[in-house]
Amino acid sequence: MSQYANPDVLVSTDWLAANLNNPGQRIVEISVDPKLYEAGHIPGAVNLNWNTELQDQLRRDIASKETIEHLLSDRGVKSTDTIILYGDHSNWFAAYAFWLLKVYGHQNIKILNGGRAKWLAEESRPLVTDKPAVTTSTYKVSGVDESLRAKLPEVLAAVHGRSANLVDVRSPDEFSGKIIAPPGMNETAQRAGHIPGAKSVPWSTAVKENGEFKSPDELREIYFSRAGVVETKPTIAYCRIGERSSHTWFVLKYLLGLKDVRNYDGSWTEYGNLIGAPIER
Amino acid sequence: MNHATRTYDDILELLPSEENPSPMVRIRRLAPLGSVIFAKLEWLNPFGSVKDRTAWEMIRQLEAAGKLGSHTAADGQTHTRGLVEPTSGNTGLSLAAIAAARGYPMRAIVPAKVPRDKKVLLRIAGAEVDVVPDALCPLPGQDEGTIALAKTYARASSHKYAMPNQYENQANAQAHIRTTGPEIWRQTQGNVSHVFVSLGTCGTASGLSKFLKEKNPAIKVLAVQPSPGHDVPGLRNTSELGASKLFDPALIDEIIEIDYELAYSTAIELCRTEGMLAGPSSGLVFEGARRFAAREPIPCGVAIFADSVFKYASTLARHIPDLAIE
Numbered sequence: 001m002s003q004y005a006n007p008d009v010l011v012s013t014d015w016l017a018a019n020l021n022n023p024g025q026r027i028v029e030i031s032v033d034p035k036l037y038e039a040g041h042i043p044g045a046v047n048l049n050w051n052t053e054l055q056d057q058l059r060r061d062i063a064s065k066e067t068i069e070h071l072l073s074d075r076g077v078k079s080t081d082t083i084i085l086y087g088d089h090s091n092w093f094a095a096y097a098f099w100l101l102k103v104y105g106h107q108n109i110k111i112l113n114g115g116r117a118k119w120l121a122e123e124s125r126p127l128v129t130d131k132p133a134v135t136t137s138t139y140k141v142s143g144v145d146e147s148l149r150a151k152l153p154e155v156l157a158a159v160h161g162r163s164a165n166l167v168d169v170r171s172p173d174e175f176s177g178k179i180i181a182p183p184g185m186n187e188t189a190q191r192a193g194h195i196p197g198a199k200s201v202p203w204s205t206a207v208k209e210n211g212e213f214k215s216p217d218e219l220r221e222i223y224f225s226r227a228g229v230v231e232t233k234p235t236i237a238y239c240r241i242g243e244r245s246s247h248t249w250f251v252l253k254y255l256l257g258l259k260d261v262r263n264y265d266g267s268w269t270e271y272g273n274l275i276g277a278p279i280e281r
Numbered sequence: 282m283n284h285a286t287r288t289y290d291d292i293l294e295l296l297p298s299e300e301n302p303s304p305m306v307r308i309r310r311l312a313p314l315g316s317v318i319f320a321k322l323e324w325l326n327p328f329g330s331v332k333d334r335t336a337w338e339m340i341r342q343l344e345a346a347g348k349l350g351s352h353t354a355a356d357g358q359t360h361t362r363g364l365v366e367p368t369s370g371n372t373g374l375s376l377a378a379i380a381a382a383r384g385y386p387m388r389a390i391v392p393a394k395v396p397r398d399k400k401v402l403l404r405i406a407g408a409e410v411d412v413v414p415d416a417l418c419p420l421p422g423q424d425e426g427t428i429a430l431a432k433t434y435a436r437a438s439s440h441k442y443a444m445p446n447q448y449e450n451q452a453n454a455q456a457h458i459r460t461t462g463p464e465i466w467r468q469t470q471g472n473v474s475h476v477f478v479s480l481g482t483c484g485t486a487s488g489l490s491k492f493l494k495e496k497n498p499a500i501k502v503l504a505v506q507p508s509p510g511h512d513v514p515g516l517r518n519t520s521e522l523g524a525s526k527l528f529d530p531a532l533i534d535e536i537i538e539i540d541y542e543l544a545y546s547t548a549i550e551l552c553r554t555e556g557m558l559a560g561p562s563s564g565l566v567f568e569g570a571r572r573f574a575a576r577e578p579i580p581c582g583v584a585i586f587a588d589s590v591f592k593y594a595s596t597l598a599r600h601i602p603d604l605a606i607e
Contacts (some may be wrong), residue, residue, distance in 0.1 A: 033414055040437020041429055088429065120432055127437035184394075 005257025008178025294486030457488025
């Protein structure tokens with residue numbers, strides 16, 4: 001069986017259980033439901049709130065460089081630390097944090113394969129409510145890597161020039177335009193459908209029932225053989241608000257090793273609100 | 282306790298048993314000619330539903346294992362261990378009421394989509410309620426959010442919480458082996474021929490089938506399920522049974538699928554024609570029995586009516602146009 005392109009970005013639950021107290025390491029939980037951390041987390045883990053901490057609270061944007069520096073300093077992370085991320089829903093927001101922290105240049109980041117669900121399913125794995133004693137640090141962002149992020153002009157150029165793979169990771173009903181957003185979601189758009197030329201690969205297609213990522217061969221089959229993603233072309237992944245797509249971004253860039261993969265964090269709530277932008281259904 | 286005078290020292294003495302069965306009432310007008318169908322009125326249990334049986338069995342089991350109540354933890358401190366359970370409906374209410382009667386704290390983990398009244402009811406019965414956001418993109422095979430949060434509490438705060446886990450706990454089926462099955466056997470004097478149940482955690486279907494088929498292998502256990510896409514509270518279509526580890530198709534003779542809208546309209550029929558204030562799942566179960574009776578006569582059928590209509594007024598008003606009040 002073949003390997004992931006970058007196997008070192010994943011750690012297993014076995015490995016983490018045996019390495020909970022490694023020096024130079026910070027475990028970070030980032031779940032859709034922040035109550036999960038309060039109810040119980042992996043020993044030593046700190047928490048990040050995707051909604052209030054990783055997004056700019058005034059304008060629509062990712063958290064600023066200064067916010068990230070403040071957050072990581074507050075959680076005691078040093079720039080040389082290895083950050084191990086995990087969360088619920090098959091690491092959906094853990095992957096978002098991975099993407100964001102890569103944009104802000106953090107070197108060593110790993111994801112717990114299978115996330116919170118796999119840890120919980122394994123009955124011997126400890127969960128605690130005590131928050132770790134953290135000595136704050138002075139975290140400095142080393143640089144901002146905009147090449148991981150697609151903005152609207154690049155998306156429109158990809159549409160017109162057919163120069164990039166567009167991967168729509170939303171549900172089939174959102175892709176087909178049957179619905180604009182899943183029921184009950186506040187963030188929505190004026191129009192339903194998808195960006196012309198996009199391939200539909202719902203984000204969760206990349207994970208197994210136990211929450212772990214599928215094998216390299218299965219992932220290649222899903223993205224390259226079935227969906228028709230061309231390996232030699234740049235790729236842009238998008239969803240509704242740019243978070244589920246960071247999971248697919250992680251799979252394509254780190255597990256399958258595509259060179260140029262960007263996450264379009266404006267996603268459908270930007271594109272589907274544009275005047276005059278072409279839409280397919 | 283005196284069942285003859287119905288005078289009791291403790292609310293829990295009202296819980297159903299072979300000596301104190303929930304009533305069975307014959308459906309007189311709506312049952313097809315040539316068939317005898319009894320409704321077993323589970324809403325006359327003390328906390329209002331069939332789930333009183335499951336809740337009591339699970340709590341008895343935890344008590345017997347010394348997992349509830351006052352205990353000294355590893356740190357030398359004394360704690361009271363209570364319950365944590367993912368639940369959106371009747372099981373939660375039964376657990377909360379029994380926990381209150383026994384003096385245990387209870388934390389219920391409820392999905393956001395559950396109607397407000399049900400969450401408030403749990404609080405009224407003394408439970409702490411955690412509301413979990415509905416899964417945006419639920420993944421097959423993985424624990425639903427409520428189950429994951431409950432399991433997290435039970436593991437991280439095991440000094441405070443034990444989790445009955447109705448979806449996996451064999452006590453759920455055992456409750457019906459110990460009580461519902463023997464009740465029906467005795468109430469029908471061994472003549473029961475068909476039992477109609479709905480599927481949720483599948484404890485009722487599995488437990489009844491195990492008990493009754495041992496008494497008489499010819500007894501048929503029929504599960505009635507709503508059509509896919511349904512919104513009948515507490516029920517599952519077999520395509521949604523991933524969460525339950527108690528579902529065993531070998532114990533069920535046939536699954537009868539009914540258009541879910543009929544759960545509501547048949548419940549209204551039962552209310553208006555029989556004076557039985559049955560909830561939607563009872564409507565569905567009776568509709569299944571009625572369909573079956575159109576195919577072959579039922580000499581002595583028992584339909585489990587899980588709860589009454591009282592909790593579902595607004596749900597019914599959404600489905601039955603003539604109930605709408607301006």
